[in-house]
Amino acid sequence: MSEFSGKTFAKASVPAGAFPVDPRTGFTEECRLCPRECGVRRDSEKGNGFCRSPYTPQLIRAAAHFGEEPCISGQRGSGTLFFTGCHLSCVYCQNHTISRRMIPGYPADADTLRQVIDSLLEQGVHNISFVSASHFSRPIAAVLQGLNLPVPVVWNCSGYESVSALRELEGLVDIYLPDFKYADEALGRQLSLAPDYPRTALAAIREMLRQTGPFCLGEDGLLKKGVLIRHLILPGYIENTLRVIDILEDELPKGAFLFSLLGQYTPIRALQQDGSLKRFPTLQRTLTKAEFDRVWDYLSFSSLEDGYVQEPDSAGEEAIPAFDGTGLPLSSFSQ
Ligand code: SF4
Numbered sequence: 001m002s003e004f005s006g007k008t009f010a011k012a013s014v015p016a017g018a019f020p021v022d023p024r025t026g027f028t029e030e031c032r033l034c035p036r037e038c039g040v041r042r043d044s045e046k047g048n049g050f051c052r053s054p055y056t057p058q059l060i061r062a063a064a065h066f067g068e069e070p071c072i073s074g075q076r077g078s079g080t081l082f083f084t085g086c087h088l089s090c091v092y093c094q095n096h097t098i099s100r101r102m103i104p105g106y107p108a109d110a111d112t113l114r115q116v117i118d119s120l121l122e123q124g125v126h127n128i129s130f131v132s133a134s135h136f137s138r139p140i141a142a143v144l145q146g147l148n149l150p151v152p153v154v155w156n157c158s159g160y161e162s163v164s165a166l167r168e169l170e171g172l173v174d175i176y177l178p179d180f181k182y183a184d185e186a187l188g189r190q191l192s193l194a195p196d197y198p199r200t201a202l203a204a205i206r207e208m209l210r211q212t213g214p215f216c217l218g219e220d221g222l223l224k225k226g227v228l229i230r231h232l233i234l235p236g237y238i239e240n241t242l243r244v245i246d247i248l249e250d251e252l253p254k255g256a257f258l259f260s261l262l263g264q265y266t267p268i269r270a271l272q273q274d275g276s277l278k279r280f281p282t283l284q285r286t287l288t289k290a291e292f293d294r295v296w297d298y299l300s301f302s303s304l305e306d307g308y309v310q311e312p313d314s315a316g317e318e319a320i321p322a323f324d325g326t327g328l329p330l331s332s333f334s335q
Pocket residue numbers: 031032033034035036037038039040042047048049050051052053086087134135136
């Protein structure tokens with residue numbers, strides 16, 4: 001389990017039914033759900049866009065997760081749903097086996113998603129959290145529209161989001177957990193093929209804040225609504241992190257959001273072996289103490305006061321959840 005330190009720093013009633021068919025397209029669409037705006041047609045089984053994902057959400061794990069910030073995990077865990085595929089493509093991806101679809105997901109129609117959500121609620125989780133699901137946001141929004149969940153809905157995403165797609169989630173999501181990965185366009189291009197990352201993520205986070213308003217922690221210490229922005233410090237790219245702190249200070253309303261600084265970057269062995277990290281030698285190691293201390297000092301003198309810090313000693317592949325079909329309704333699920 002990951003360790004965070006602070007800086008002052010029931011069962012749902014679920015209707016039955018499948019995903020609504022888009023009468024114009026018959027369950028397919030020219031997809032512009034994310035900033036890639038591929039414009040390709042996706043059907044229930046195939047996707048030809050950057051994310052290579054069909055329209056039907058591809059679920060890989062649904063379980064209580066205890067590695068999030070304390071205001072998300074609490075004592076009983078966050079009810080996380082992990083999906084395969086991704087629209088961002090980070091060379092160092094900590095979840096590369098699912099983001100690159102090396103493991104096939106389980107096609108989860110609306111009934112399956114409801115069933116999985118019910119099961120998580122029965123386990124007593126504090127919230128229902130969709131992880132890296134932006135490329136499936138429309139069918140998931142359709143499911144959420146039919147539910148009245150007794151716990152907050154969390155949207156855990158890369159920050160590289162389309163404002164129009166976020167608007168389809170308005171009123172359905174209580175808590176946004178976006179990353180803010182890059183302040184530097186060149187770095188966004190090099191590491192994630194997304195030179196427009198900084199301005200796109202900033203616009204997305206502004207939209208999230210517009211929807212949720214300032215963050216609200218309950219008396220139980222759990223986040224009820226709001227935006228918690230995460231940033232993973234990348235070894236060798238400390239200036240990027242300092243500029244991210246600058247942007248959050250300068251561009252977003254003070255005191256409106258929580259900030260989580262993550263120091264547990266882990267070089268994934270498989271990505272070292274397949275050459276993905278070859279051009280980026282500093283991404284083949286963990287963060288040094290000197291790097292972390294420099295960021296910590298900078299953050300301490302910033303106006304960002306509410307949030308969490310995860311220190312580098314939390315690093316390690318063992319913190320990555322098993323993407324093995326846990327929690328999926330088919331006992332016959334196999335990779
Ligand atoms: S969700 Fe996938 S297909 Fe749609 S625009 Fe994004 S990358 Fe392209």
